[in-house]
Amino acid sequence: MLDAKLIRDDPQRVRDALRSRHSSWDVDAFLTADLKRREVLAELEALQARRNETSKAIGELMKQGQADKASASKEEVRAINEQIAILESAQRATQAAVDELLATAPNLPDATVPVGADETENVELKRWGTPRDFDFEPQAHWDLGPALGIIDFERAVKLAESRFVLLAGAGARLERALINFMLDTHADAGFKEWWPPALANTETLFGTGQLPKFEEDLYKTATTSDANEGCSLGDKVCQTAGKLYLIPTAEVVLTNIHRGEVLDASQLPLRYVAYTPCFREEAGSAGRDTRGMIRVHQFDKVEMVKFATPETSADELEHMTLEAEKILELLELPYRRIVLCTGDMGFSATKTYDLEVWMPGSNDYREISSCSDCGDFQARRAQIKYRDPAQFKGSRLVHTLNGSGLAVGRTLAALLENYQQADGSVIIPEALRPYMGGLERITAS
């Protein structure tokens, strides 16, 4: 959520920033709605002040035993209350209009983000490793996996529907090995491990920005409960209340761990990591990546989340990205890092690095991690603050960051393609062998 005060004070800056990320969010509609809101509020508060004053006077009279003198004042307050009731509903409406607009505004890009229209204008920052030179035609993982008997796409469809994956034998073991390898690596680097719920309520998904704007991306069928009955986010957002959603990423739950809390500056930065399954409707991606396990409805991910002060969040983003890259380097998978341009960034991010791994089967780099600094955007939605008495009075919003470290299914696919041999077998990279019971090679069985 953007700072309403910033929009009011410097609308042109906001207008320019939003235009650079190709948002159609209407700054002027907000300013108009906000002005209206303040007008109504001023009127309402004047009446409330009058009522409070009169009521107090009645209290004095009652105390002095002059109850008879109070009846005129009582009548006056009754009249004021009728007007207040009318203004209150007007105030609720104007406030709701402002909240609704605010809830749908994307974050502003950081000054260091390159300006661009779409993914073609993202900027490559580095490359690591050299794509292998094959002396045979490398296969895609959707051919390798089934041939090895470790991925079964057909039966996954039978169990659920298309875009689901069924792993078997060494494939299932490899998935589990990767999860443990990634968790151990990040934990060794100082990330605290968590095991969160895979379903989350409305307020949680509002906090990280998935709701109210992106509900169609989330799974919610057959998972309703009463958990949001007392939803405090206002009518518009709470139309979705009463539902639990399958999390699209652990970012959602890890970030909301501290929703509504005031942290102590001495705790920061907090570095968290968790493995969870992730669920995405993939609405609107019909026809894209229909083969293989690149774009599926359920996948595993090891996710990093940080809470940092505004002063350190830029640094923390660099370190988090390096931490994700560490996994690729330990697995010796060639990759590149790109910085997303303004037009390609996600809703909540001020800056995002994507890591793309080399996929010989597609002869291309494919996204395998996305690391973002969300600034105070999510912290404002989720009310996550910190206190630093030596530096300032009261509390301030923290900065939140998140990054995949890594998407597990895509890593598995990348391993198959990069480590495939002419005979169709796949070598296990050394870093992973301890997690595979010493297995050095997957062969057809």
Add this chain to the structure above:
RNA sequence: GGAGGGGUGGCAGAGCGGCUGAAUGCGGCGGUCUCGAAAACCGUUAAGCCGGCCAACCCGGCUUCCGGGGUUCAAAUCCCCGCCCCUCCGCCA
């Protein structure tokens, strides 16, 4: 699923319907003392919003004691509904 108890400030924990935005303790901040620190003592310390042209300080107002509704001139305090938490029982991976 059944029975009971509870949700108050950063935390713990009081709170006869008006003098309670809220006692007290802890924590934080400032000070006294000290070479310095600890201890002790003194003071101070909730948030959000609106306004005072802008910003800091400050001043005024409104709202906020889980959420929503009701009673009343007046609600943290009374009534109703909901949510959440705790304890006991039942069932269960």
